[in-house]
Amino acid sequence: MEKKDYKKIVDKHKAKETRVQNGIVAFLTGGLVGVIAEFLIQVYSYFLDISTQDASVFMIVTLIFIAALFTALGFFDKWVNFAKCGLIIPITGFAHSMMSSGMEYKKEGLIYGIGSNIFKLAGSVILYGVVSAWFFGTIRFLLFGGV
Amino acid sequence: MTFKFNEVYINNTATVVGPYEKEGPLGNKFDKTYDDLYTGEKSWEKSETKLLEESIDILLNKTKKKKDEIDLIIAGDLLNQISASCYGVEKFKIPFLGIYSACTTSTEGILIASTFIDNKRIKNAIVSVSSHNMASEKQFRNPTEYGAPKPKTATFTTTGGASVLLQSTKTKVKVESATIGKVCNMDQTDPNNMGAAMAVAAADTIYNHLKDTKRDINYYDLIITGDLGIYGKDILIEYMKSEYGLDISANYNDSGVMIYNTETQEEVLAGGSGPACSPLVNYSYIIPLLEKKTLNKVLIVATGALFCPTFVYQKQPILSISHAVSLESVK
Numbered sequence: 206m207e208k209k210d211y212k213k214i215v216d217k218h219k220a221k222e223t224r225v226q227n228g229i230v231a232f233l234t235g236g237l238v239g240v241i242a243e244f245l246i247q248v249y250s251y252f253l254d255i256s257t258q259d260a261s262v263f264m265i266v267t268l269i270f271i272a273a274l275f276t277a278l279g280f281f282d283k284w285v286n287f288a289k290c291g292l293i294i295p296i297t298g299f300a301h302s303m304m305s306s307g308m309e310y311k312k313e314g315l316i317y318g319i320g321s322n323i324f325k326l327a328g329s330v331i332l333y334g335v336v337s338a339w340f341f342g343t344i345r346f347l348l349f350g351g352v
Numbered sequence: 353m354t355f356k357f358n359e360v361y362i363n364n365t366a367t368v369v370g371p372y373e374k375e376g377p378l379g380n381k382f383d384k385t386y387d388d389l390y391t392g393e394k395s396w397e398k399s400e401t402k403l404l405e406e407s408i409d410i411l412l413n414k415t416k417k418k419k420d421e422i423d424l425i426i427a428g429d430l431l432n433q434i435s436a437s438c439y440g441v442e443k444f445k446i447p448f449l450g451i452y453s454a455c456t457t458s459t460e461g462i463l464i465a466s467t468f469i470d471n472k473r474i475k476n477a478i479v480s481v482s483s484h485n486m487a488s489e490k491q492f493r494n495p496t497e498y499g500a501p502k503p504k505t506a507t508f509t510t511t512g513g514a515s516v517l518l519q520s521t522k523t524k525v526k527v528e529s530a531t532i533g534k535v536c537n538m539d540q541t542d543p544n545n546m547g548a549a550m551a552v553a554a555a556d557t558i559y560n561h562l563k564d565t566k567r568d569i570n571y572y573d574l575i576i577t578g579d580l581g582i583y584g585k586d587i588l589i590e591y592m593k594s595e596y597g598l599d600i601s602a603n604y605n606d607s608g609v610m611i612y613n614t615e616t617q618e619e620v621l622a623g624g625s626g627p628a629c630s631p632l633v634n635y636s637y638i639i640p641l642l643e644k645k646t647l648n649k650v651l652i653v654a655t656g657a658l659f660c661p662t663f664v665y666q667k668q669p670i671l672s673i674s675h676a677v678s679l680e681s682v683k
Contacts, residue, residue: 208538214594215548215587219545220582222503227501282496284499286500305496308497312395
């Protein structure tokens with residue numbers, strides 16, 4: 206049998222993924238994370254009497270802490286599995302990927318374990334985040350000056 | 353390539369499993385079960401080693417054999433450098449052959465051991481395999497605490513150790529023949545659909561086994577593949593029909609589908625996989641049926657996806673292989 210005919214059989218017996226449902230769940234949970242973040246910003250700026258910009262930093266730190274803590278407690282992976290991109294795309298996904306890598310390679314020690322592997326998943330995000338920041342920053346500089 | 357064996361018999365088997373297998377429909381048939389995936393060890397790798405080691409311990413206990421009475425251990429697993437096997441057999445100080453052919457390692461082991469025994473080089477041999485869900489996730493996929501969503505065609509690596517003692521002295525179950533499979537390639541590249549990569553290897557081996565032995569598909573009471581899963585099973589049935597004109601659906605099943613309840617255990621997705629999947633089902637469930645003569649002739653077709661993340665990232669296809677072993681109840 207030709208490989209392309211085999212592929213037809215494989216495609217015929219593929220499970221139907223619930224893409225629309227996944228999209229709606231991700232939209233709602235991702236939105237919920239946004240609502241919580243906005244709430245945190247308001248709370249921090251009101252009670253600590255700081256600017257919205259500073260409160261945003263506090264909010265990010267809080268979300269990172271919560272995602273890392275929940276990952277360490279062992280149930281955040283189930284939440285991510287359910288919410289999918291709703292929790293992967295926000296900063297919670299980044300924290301989750303670093304925390305889970307760090308935990309996984311703890312047994313291999315500080316250098317060969319945690320140190321070498323903590324950016325296993327997050328490394329791409331950092332590298333291409335920095336590259337694209339440079340790229341778009343350059344475009345902005347060329348088009349609008351340093352404003 | 354099919355060999356017939358004259359005097360190779362199964363003395364006994366031993367199985368040790370983790371919590372997901374315990375929850376499955378065969379849960380009460382295993383020799384030992386654990387409720388925790390760490391099985392009391394500090395790492396996944398040590399846990400897998402323990403599963404393999406314990407299955408040999410239990411087997412020696414059940415057969416009342418001392419370790420110096422065993423001529424050879426053949427073992428394999430999925431970890432790099434088949435480490436779980438090497439560390440697992442170390443304490444027994446029995447001559448050891450380490451083998452690898454992914455999830456068809458168990459049948460490869462049985463066919464090598466049977467060849468040694470049938471040629472009267474040795475009197476008996478233990479064949480062991482292990483796999484561990486978390487150790488596999490760590491090695492082949494993502495960190496275990498990372499909640500990466502998976503498609504429904506993905507399979508779930510079984511956690512367990514399984515051992516069998518083969519010997520030349522007669523018992524109720526005979527290793528009748530074995531077929532060595534070929535490496536197959538259908539340009540499958542999706543690591544989340546291993547059933548699709550492996551179905552072609554199973555089909556090739558079943559067809560060649562029947563051709564070499566001049567047997568009809570109905571000769572066997574049961575043909576049982578290794579870990580094709582729900583979707584791979586359907587692919588195999590359809591592919592066998594269209595490629596070889598053989599309808600296997602009447603007496604065919606798959607260990608990966610049998611070991612879990614795929615309806616209630618949602619996390620297993622398409623079913624079980626891993627080197628331990630096929631032997632866990634066969635040793636705990638199928639061989640006892642052969643001993644009771646509920647089944648008389650069974651063809652075990654374990655299936656292995658020769659999956660290497662590095663090669664797949666380099667845009668190479670996922671290869672597969674399948675070795676078959678025919679078991680018969682002795683009259």
